[in-house]
Amino acid sequence: MYKFSKGLYSDVRIEDRYTVQIAVSEGEVRQCRELREKKAFLRVYDGKKWYYASTDDVHRVQDMLEELAGYAAPEDGIDDDPVVKTFEVNKDEVMRFAGNCVADIPLEKKTEFLKKTAGEVKSDYAKVVNAGYADRYSVYEFCSSKGADIKYDFQTSGAVVSVQFANGEEKADNYYVKNCTTFDELVNTVCTEEFVRETEDVLLRSKKLEKPGSYPVVLSPSVTGVFAHESFGHKSEADFMLGDEAMAKEWQIGKKVGSEKLSIVDSGLTDGGGYVPYDDEGTKATRTYLIKNGVLTGRLHSVETAAYLGEKPTGNARAIDCGFEPIVRMTSTFVEGGTDKVEDLFKGIKHGYYIKNCKHGSGMSTFTIAPLVSYEIIDGKIGDPVRIAVITGNVFETLSLIDGVADDEEIESSPTGGCGKMEQYPLSVATGGPHVRVSAMNVQ
């Protein structure tokens, strides 16, 4: 146990992280990294400022705590500070993956799996096939000067196959992703056959977007997830409200912000890339409705933002690793499944677009999604694939224009990518939802 300085709040987070990253192309291994690192991140708070340090030598933690305390101004009443009072004092151990740990699986087995997966992509049009495998097993330990003492583990094992198809001057890029919590589950569920046929279809039949403009759009579950994350998830991160009374008023709980069909949830309890039983300042995970039936119901907090707004912390203070301080981040963010049938969402659309898969998204007042695979919808039926650079819209207008939410909710995450916020990228998160219909979006 560490000796913490009086008059200060302090905490120590240690992560023992095992990772593997393998890349295979043209039957050859192009990248192979197996790494085990143990790092610590320390925080000291004096009621006015935070002092942080990161170290890859966990034996130096005590010395560094003392160094950080040297910068701070100890305060006798630190325990009465609103932030310090809000910290939870949890004592727990949640070790779920130690008995089925990816670190125990030989590298050769992972490489063979990846070579086999890449080899299953068979198409006359495939010019580039790159396959990647990534896994991670982390054991986190957290303790604080208030007495918190937590240990838990986290694991993912996933594969990504990205392809570039070409037929003369026509090109098509696409990717397939599968992320699981164990290697066995991954091996048993990866299947790229439909993905290959879909990419061929996009290559051979895609039309140019004839007339950019505003159209009804149906989003697939994966695109709905990106939309929920980018359009609203980031706006639910309460750190942007610190010191900003106007924003606190603007974002009052109970305000109508979207269609009655829309509910968006963030939960650190959901298995996958966003599983965080305790966040990086020791708060227990919660399931938080951000929007329920179109009404602003909650937001994502660190201890600091919760204390500032007089609300409860939600377990969303996260850092990408022990090189950084925790900031307010999402975990698993998804649109809750509705009651509509998927096929009904397409009915009644005379001319619109179905966005099946996307490269990325981003969002502030305007959100942007860059589709990879899109189809025309003509007279209620899915038609030809079409090349679309981006779909965009004003966030709040679009949330109100959601007029169909299907009952086929899916949640997914990426083994290699994740969420970026300022300097911290990538953070493992999950996104998802059901098929969703928006009555009007800008299609470019």
Added chain:
Amino acid sequence: MEKQTYIRKTIERTLTYTAGKLASLRIKDGVQTTVRVYDNGYIGVAGKSGDVDISELEEKAVKALGGKTPYVAPEKIKESKKIDTGKEIIKKSELMREGEKLIRGLSEDNPDFIISGKTVICDRTISLSGGDKKYECTGSDVSAYFVLKERDSASIMDEIYEVSGDAFEAEKIRADVKTLAAAYKKAADMFEEGDIIVIADPSVCQYLVKDFVAQSYVGGSSLLAGKLGKKVFSDKFTMYCDQDPHSSAGAVFFDGEGVINEGYKAYFVKDGVMKNLLTTRQSAAKYKVGNCGTAAAPFAALPAEGMSGLRIAATQDSVSDILKGEKAVFVSMTSGGDMTATGDVALPVQTAYVYENGRLAGRLPEFTISVNVFDMLGKDFLGASDKCVWTTGERNYIVFSAKAVNVRK
């Protein structure tokens, strides 16, 4: 058996500002060591953070040779070379005081805005050794961003000012942020969909990066397939990686595999002609093309394709010299954006300003830039400048014609 050891040492101090106040100091010092061994056409790699026992890492790297990962042997380092441009950008003892002074000044200058952000100061030494020879590059750089949010705005952020270089020029940052905030407050006349001249950060060229990758090029899936050595873009367009630590803060004069380019520059496009593909030594050998010498050296991993320090060569000193009195649209903040497989770029613009007579003359509504990448850097490319409106930092800008669509009323 050949061996290379790549070591990256960093001393980093970060200040975070929240809502007009200095909120935190972060101390991050670290060393990452990567050992690569090459034998009989294969490579083995091992890496570790912190203090390391090199012989232990070598042993692991040799063991990793068993994975039979193909890789060509490295070029021998013929002569040791060292460049040191490191300097004390701010005295560590004064860092917090300077940060407090800057954020207080920014808040006083711009009372209508809530300002948050970060300043990161980094001293780094990168070395690559092989045999008894070594390349070593030491440098210092500072980067900062300040997010501006209008006090009565419902947005998370309304503007962002970013700066990087080798000097912390607080007064110039204050002047630049004041210029930006004033322009934000002034609405420009509405503009219609149609042709515009755009002033943008060279990062809009990022969409083309994947098309330079040797594997895509040789495989035929690249938009640039068959164009190596040919005139593809405007005569005025030159794209290169600046590896000269004297002209670019944070640059390293050798690549991750120990290749040193002539004049510390690696050209991908010169005067409109496609000169190079994006390679590592291994991919260059495999696809039988020239090696560009810009490989990255990811920690504990094989060398990888990299385009660090990507620059567009300036054709004129200032944007005004390019515009010759014409009005243009200065793009400050974009939201996403992408390019289709046929090269059509759509770039949603969050904040942009009318640029007139060398200054920002008022904020425009949100819109989307629509342009084909070959036109943007070809017939519609007007030039690149060394300077624009900012008084500090190393940013330059490109100027091109495009269409404004989806103008928000």
